[in-house]
Amino acid sequence: MVATGSTSGLTGLLPELEIVRKDFPILERTFDAGSGERLPLVYLDSANTSQKPQIVIDTMVDHLERHNANIARAMHHLGAESTEAFEGGRDAVARFIGAPDRDEVIFTKNASEALNLVANTLMWARGDLRIGEGDEVVITELEHHSNIVPWQLLTERTGATLRWFGLTDDGRLDLSNIDELITERTKVVSLAWVSNMLGTILPIAEITRRAHEVGAIVVVDASQAAPQLPIDLAAMPAEERPDFLAFTGHKTVGPTGIGVLWGRRALLEQLPPFLGGGEMIATVRMEKSTYAGIPHKFEAGTPPIVEAVGLGAALDYLSHIGLDAIHAHEQAITAYALQGLATVPGVQVLGPLDASQRGGAISFELDGVHPHDIAQVLDSRGIAVRAGHHCAKPAHARFGVQASTRMSSYLYTTPAEIDALIEGLEYTRRYFKLA
Amino acid sequence: MSTELDSLYQDIILDHAKRKLNSGLREPYEAEVHHVNPTCGDEITLRVHLDGDVVQDISYENLGCSISSASVSVMTELLVGKTLDEVEPIHAAFLEMMRGKGQVEPDEDVLEDAVAFAGAAKLTARIKCALLGWMAFQDASAQARSDAPKETDK
Numbered sequence: 001m002v003a004t005g006s007t008s009g010l011t012g013l014l015p016e017l018e019i020v021r022k023d024f025p026i027l028e029r030t031f032d033a034g035s036g037e038r039l040p041l042v043y044l045d046s047a048n049t050s051q052k053p054q055i056v057i058d059t060m061v062d063h064l065e066r067h068n069a070n071i072a073r074a075m076h077h078l079g080a081e082s083t084e085a086f087e088g089g090r091d092a093v094a095r096f097i098g099a100p101d102r103d104e105v106i107f108t109k110n111a112s113e114a115l116n117l118v119a120n121t122l123m124w125a126r127g128d129l130r131i132g133e134g135d136e137v138v139i140t141e142l143e144h145h146s147n148i149v150p151w152q153l154l155t156e157r158t159g160a161t162l163r164w165f166g167l168t169d170d171g172r173l174d175l176s177n178i179d180e181l182i183t184e185r186t187k188v189v190s191l192a193w194v195s196n197m198l199g200t201i202l203p204i205a206e207i208t209r210r211a212h213e214v215g216a217i218v219v220v221d222a223s224q225a226a227p228q229l230p231i232d233l234a235a236m237p238a239e240e241r242p243d244f245l246a247f248t249g250h251k252t253v254g255p256t257g258i259g260v261l262w263g264r265r266a267l268l269e270q271l272p273p274f275l276g277g278g279e280m281i282a283t284v285r286m287e288k289s290t291y292a293g294i295p296h297k298f299e300a301g302t303p304p305i306v307e308a309v310g311l312g313a314a315l316d317y318l319s320h321i322g323l324d325a326i327h328a329h330e331q332a333i334t335a336y337a338l339q340g341l342a343t344v345p346g347v348q349v350l351g352p353l354d355a356s357q358r359g360g361a362i363s364f365e366l367d368g369v370h371p372h373d374i375a376q377v378l379d380s381r382g383i384a385v386r387a388g389h390h391c392a393k394p395a396h397a398r399f400g401v402q403a404s405t406r407m408s409s410y411l412y413t414t415p416a417e418i419d420a421l422i423e424g425l426e427y428t429r430r431y432f433k434l435a
Numbered sequence: 436m437s438t439e440l441d442s443l444y445q446d447i448i449l450d451h452a453k454r455k456l457n458s459g460l461r462e463p464y465e466a467e468v469h470h471v472n473p474t475c476g477d478e479i480t481l482r483v484h485l486d487g488d489v490v491q492d493i494s495y496e497n498l499g500c501s502i503s504s505a506s507v508s509v510m511t512e513l514l515v516g517k518t519l520d521e522v523e524p525i526h527a528a529f530l531e532m533m534r535g536k537g538q539v540e541p542d543e544d545v546l547e548d549a550v551a552f553a554g555a556a557k558l559t560a561r562i563k564c565a566l567l568g569w570m571a572f573q574d575a576s577a578q579a580r581s582d583a584p585k586e587t588d589k
Contacts (some may be wrong), residue, residue, distance in 0.1 A: 374563060380439060389475065389476040403476050431444075
């Protein structure tokens with residue numbers, strides 16, 4: 001259906017791309033072209049959510065069919081199996097990110113909740129973690145809304161000040177004023193590893209080192225990084241290792257409804273609980289409760305059990321293919337896409353133009369056609385992209401753009417699909433009479 | 436494939452999206468509103484000038500796709516010069532069509548050129564685009580009628 005033959009010159013593609021594609025049943029979908037002809041799905045919206053391999057679907061179905069029970073409290077066979085499978089998901093996450101300690105891995109509902117967990121517990125923290133007037137929280141202008149709003153809420157509620165790194169014209173972080181931004185007043189630096197809009201890869205190690213020098217806590221939103229960059233927290237020098245790392249399951253070929261917060265043990269132990277309820281307690285009396293140790297302290301209520309099991313299968317699947325290989329594939333496809341986009345008159349790419357410096361999400365404008373209309377025309381050809389502000393309004397505003405069109409590839413994306421996108425854009429220009 | 440596309444992007448729509456009738460912000464006005472479509476960031480600032488019961492002017496500035504631009508353009512052409520009583524059934528008919536999941540047969544006598552948006556009504560993702568200007572007008576005209584303060588932000 002989607003051939004890779006025409007682009008054999010591309011290096012870095014996954015050697016078994018056709019076999020990888022067969023792992024993802026949804027890629028077989030076709031749409032009615034209106035004329036009886038069937039259009040194959042060209043899925044270029046993986047930064048929004050990734051598709052799921054059969055092994056994830058099967059693992060989740062198997063859990064529901066054979067092992068379903070609540071965890072950590074059911075005193076029977078199924079309860080034990082379910083608990084084991086759920087905690088196995090946590091082990092898989094710990095392996096995937098190279099967590100120094102598997103109990104530092106906390107399951108949340110998504111990356112937004114993970115970031116809100118950190119911002120909220122910091123808001124309630126006392127002692128040397130307390131944040132108040134005169135303190136500063138530093139973010140960046142390219143953040144997803146989920147890494148902006150929680151910090152706005154924190155600083156508004158504590159009287160602290162929110163500051164941010166600006167961007168250069170080519171979509172990189174402007175580090176020229178880093179000494180004015182990261183100071184003795186800085187309590188938290190929170191930033192994306194890879195931008196969901198511009199694709200920019202941020203210098204996490206450098207910023208973390210600088211933040212640690214002034215005693216600030218570093219929070220990294222790895223929602224776009226976890227799917228495509230190898231992460232090994234334990235291998236990072238301690239001064240360059242973030243204190244918190246958040247990502248979401250559904251972008252790493254796992255299910256929706258589950259996210260991950262990894263945090264440094266000492267900090268997690270020091271922070272107060274987030275949500276109160278079952279599972280997060282040691283003992284409850286009417287007057288006062290004591291809390292469970294990590295990770296359960298931050299996991300009130302019945303967690304997303306089958307989602308954790310599915311996420312474990314997803315991360316093991318990615319690791320089996322290899323994050324280095326996936327990263328190389330993404331870079332090859334991204335370079336090929338940037339090349340193709342450059343041939344379409346009126347296309348302007350937002351963000352770095354060097355594929356080795358960016359992730360696999362490419363936002364662009366097409367002169368004379370609004371992103372919604374582009375997405376609509378592409379959809380009529382079976383091509384799925386995202387149009388809008390991609391939950392990064394400030395980053396769009398920085399470039400004077402109200403909305404953009406975004407294509408985002410993943411390990412199953414073929415060069416032929418990029419060709420289809422480029423042809424689709426040419427067709428869009430003709431459809432709106434620009435060519 | 437292009438049949439479905441053509442039923443969405445009818446010539447009337449593409450033409451209005453290009454010409455944007457009555458665009459630009461003008462004086463006088465009794466109410467100004469700012470509406471956004473939070474899912475995509477489309478924006479409109481819209482002013483209403485009433486003379487007694489008559490919609491004398493609808494002026495606006497917008498950023499949006501062809502559907503949202505065309506929709507507000509068609510709306511101004513349809514509503515300016517009519518009394519609020521005459522406007523109401525047209526507005527209601529447009530809302531009914533857009534919220535009817537493509538099942539509502541629009542009355543061309545009432546909606547005139549606005550029937551062209553029947554295609555957009557079938558596409559969940561585009562309904563809000565087509566409604567943005569109309570909802571802004573509804574808000575602004577209600578404020579203008581109740582002598583609300585001039586500057587509002589929504």
